[in-house]
Structures are given as C-alpha cells and as structure tokens.
Amino acid sequence: MKSLKLFSLVLFAILLSACASQPKSAYKPATNAGFGYKEIALANNLYRVEFKISGNAKRANDYALLRAADITTNEGFDWFQVLKRDSFTGPEEKFGARDIGSRQLVTRRCGLLTCRDEVQSLSGSTMDDMGKVEDTTAVLEIKLGKGVRPALDNTYDAYETSEKLRAQYSLK
Numbered sequence: 001m002k003s004l005k006l007f008s009l010v011l012f013a014i015l016l017s018a019c020a021s022q023p024k025s026a027y028k029p030a031t032n033a034g035f036g037y038k039e040i041a042l043a044n045n046l047y048r049v050e051f052k053i054s055g056n057a058k059r060a061n062d063y064a065l066l067r068a069a070d071i072t073t074n075e076g077f078d079w080f081q082v083l084k085r086d087s088f089t090g091p092e093e094k095f096g097a098r099d100i101g102s103r104q105l106v107t108r109r110c111g112l113l114t115c116r117d118e119v120q121s122l123s124g125s126t127m128d129d130m131g132k133v134e135d136t137t138a139v140l141e142i143k144l145g146k147g148v149r150p151a152l153d154n155t156y157d158a159y160e161t162s163e164k165l166r167a168q169y170s171l172k
Contacts, residue, residue, distance in 0.1 A: 027063050027171055034137075037067040045144040046083075047071055050137055057087060057136040059169070064138035065156065066165040072158035077144035082154040084141040089134055 030036040030052065039049045049071065051064040065082075072080045149155050166172065 027066065027169070035135075037063065039067065039071060042141070045075075045077070047142050047144070049140045049142060052135060052137040054135050057089060057138075060136040060138040061085075061087065062165055062169070064140050065161060066169075066171075068140055068142045069156065069158040069162040069165070071142070072144050073162065075144060077146050077158065079145050079149040079155055079157050080142045081145065081150075081152060082140050082156070083143055084139075085154075086139040088137045088139070 028036045030038040030050075034052045035054065037049065037051045039047050041047055047068070049064050049067050051060050051067060053060040053063065068080050068082070072078070145155075149157055
C-alpha cells in the first residue's frame with residue numbers, strides 16, 4: 001500500500017513537472033507573463049499586433065503575421081498591409097532566478113519537499129552563460145483592406161498567409 005502511494009506521488013510529480021515545462025511560445029492569446037499575441041485597434045482598419053515568444057525571432061515574426069491575417073479575416077477584410085514592423089529581443093531570467101548586485105546570481109531550485117539556492121559568480125560570465133533566455137517581441141502596425149490587393153510593398157493576402165503559416169507550423 002505504501003509503495004502504491006509513493007508511486008502515485010512520483011507519477012503526480014512527473015506529470016506536474018511535464019505541464020510546467022511546456023513551451024511558452026505557442027500561438028495563443030498573451031498570458032500574464034506576456035507570451036503569445038495581443039492586439040489593439042487604432043482605428044476601424046488599423047491595428048497594432050504584438051507577439052512575444054521565448055527564443056525564436058523568426059517564429060515571433062511569423063506568428064505576428066498569422067495574427068494579422070486572423071484579425072483581417074475576422075473583421076471581414078481580404079488583405080492587410082504592414083505599415084510598421086519592429087522586433088525587440090532581450091534576456092529574461094528563468095523562473096526563480098534573481099540578480100544580487102553585480103557579483104552573483106542566486107537561483108532557487110525547489111523539489112517536492114525542499115528548496116535549495118545555487119549561487120553563481122558573475123565575474124567573467126555573460127548573461128547567456130548564467131541561464132538567461134532571449135525573448136523576442138514582434139510588433140506590427142497593419143492596415144486592413146477589401147477587394148483586390150494593391151501592388152504595394154508589404155501587402156499580404158490574409159487567407160493565403162494564414163493557410164501557409166498554419167501549415168508551416170502545424171497549427172489548426
């Protein structure tokens with residue numbers, strides 16, 4: 001009986017850790033941590049689209065384009081033009097890590113019953129060497145349009161763009 005309880009506890013811990021280690025970068029609305037997409041309507045046919053992802057700048061830009069295509073079709077338009085495109089990349093500390101002054105990094109690692117702190121000296125280390133993860137936020141300002149797509153730079157057919165990117169990333 002004790003071994004069954006222990007087995008159940010271990011299995012629960014494994015399942016819980018598997019859920020916690022899922023990637024932050026799936027195509028979904030932004031969470032409290034900011035990962036995912038968000039948009040704001042600037043006017044009837046103008047939107048600002050942001051997509052934040054952990055570690056992959058190309059995917060962040062592609063997912064921002066996919067969100068732009070989704071907004072376009074959801075609003076009853078056929079195409080969109082990217083008026084402005086920005087991308088921001090920077091380090092984000094892993095969960096439980098905190099910077100103590102400029103000499104050491106303390107990372108708290110917690111198991112089922114206890115926690116322990118690991119201290120790393122910062123001398124001679126770069127941010128990436130200390131467990132930092134690069135996050136990318138892709139930002140687009142788009143103008144939506146109907147009918148025949150104009151022959152302008154940075155215009156996209158919303159249906160074709162959505163279909164291509166969903167197939168490329170195996171999204172439904």
